[in-house]
Amino acid sequence: MAESKAITPRAQDFSAWYNDLIQRAELADYSPVRGCMVIRPNGYAIWEQMQRALDDMFKATGHQNAYFPLFIPQSFLAREAEHVEGFAPETAVVTHGGGKELEEPLVVRPTSETIIYSMFGKWIQSWRDLPVLMNQWCNVVRWEMRTRLFLRTTEFLWQEGHTAHATEADAQAETLQILGIYRRFMEEWMAMPVLTGLKTESEKFAGALRTYSCEALMQDNKALQAGTSHHLGQNFAKAFEVQFQTAEGGLDYVWSTSWGVSTRLVGGLIMTHGDDRGLVCPPRLAQWQAVVVPIWRSDEEKAATCGAAERIGAELRAGGIRATPDLPEGLKQGAKYLAWEARGAPLRLELGPRDLASNSAMLARRTGGKEAVQLDGLADTVRRELDAMQDGLLAAARERREAHSLRGPKSKDEFIDFLRSDGGFVYAGFCGEPSVEAEIKELTKATIRCLPDAEFRSPEKPATCIWTGKPAAVEAVWARAY
């Protein structure tokens, strides 16, 4: 039945697969406004799980949530030179309100540094006021030329952290602390392994001293920048006059950071784990970790299996598992299985008369495999299965990434061939010249994703630049990226 329900296989057209999956899993839909998306309940549920986990981590490290307004005076953006250059072209501007032309146009925030530092200036007087550790969950607007559901939409949801510190060292420590939190979240919750490292000058945030990022590799071997943490130095502090009296009695500008992850992560989740049947959602982020599907022939069997499904659902929930029975709505169980698979539910428990008779259920994993399990101690069994799946997904993703990574290409040709064929991460020496970076991008469409942190670097630092043959300043990782 219905070809229309089929998802285009990844191998045939990855981009069509991605779009089909989002529709089939009912994660999001296109809005009437170009480039904007409606996040549907199934998609939003994943975002909510992400928010909860991240928010807990931020709070645990002393951050507080606040909320700053959507509108920013246009002049604010202009105060930091690099910042305005980076963001002005992609802002939406409100020129009218209440039927009248505004005296000063308002920018719809593309990010909130400017409005936040203007307030920090008021709030921070003394070294005793520092550090300020703030975060906000909000929407921002960037008028991108080309958009894709979750990965790049005109409006998107994110969190943006903004902190102010007394010393450069404190700001640096904060920048790295957040990078670590992001990494931990991506690996432990999303089961998405990432490289962490420093961005090059050409890739860093507009207005930052330096930018660190988490880089993941998608199933089509393109990289996804999954989160960034910026050390802003004193750039914004100077632009917005955020000064404080030091303990020694002097006057200094604060050192600040900003950092963010967005609904793009949902796109990363899809492209890391999804398969041709739909979404595969890591258990820790799944809206429903286990669904119980009753099966019957007669009315008596229906009453029995539906009743048991409800009871088992409640029992699992009592055991801390997000479980729900899928009671009749006119769909046959086969249709239900396929729908839950498309949505990415990690586990399915099939409950028919034969299972009930043997006090068992069929447990089917979204990642493959199906077997009978005893109803006694089911919550423990399910918890074990979920944990194993969570670990398995991370391991599989890491293995895939490594299988598509090339360390130390022997020659420039090998480097180019790798990027031009299947692609993936290439680790190689880099002389540090921005012009070389640009040339490589021109020729291969690949960019330096990051200068990897120590643990990701090759055992031996490359001696020469893969492009110029000159002595290498650093090891860099290249890939084509979203």
Place this chain on the structure above:
RNA sequence: CGGGGCGUGGCGCAGUCCGGUAGCGCGUCCGCUUUGGGAGCGGAAGGUCCCGGGUUCGAAUCCCGGCGCCCCGACCA
């Protein structure tokens, strides 16, 4: 902004070349039969054919002008 594709019941499409009663599949609703991997039969509802002009006895179809969306590139989380 350049290239490509497309606008027709809720969704996916045919019909457009060659003007003549607006169709098909899925979904929806009602009924009966079904239910261990996308159920079957019978009945029913549902359309400003993207918008505006023009040609014509007559336009989804031809002509002119708009608008919108998706995909591929350049910009970016």
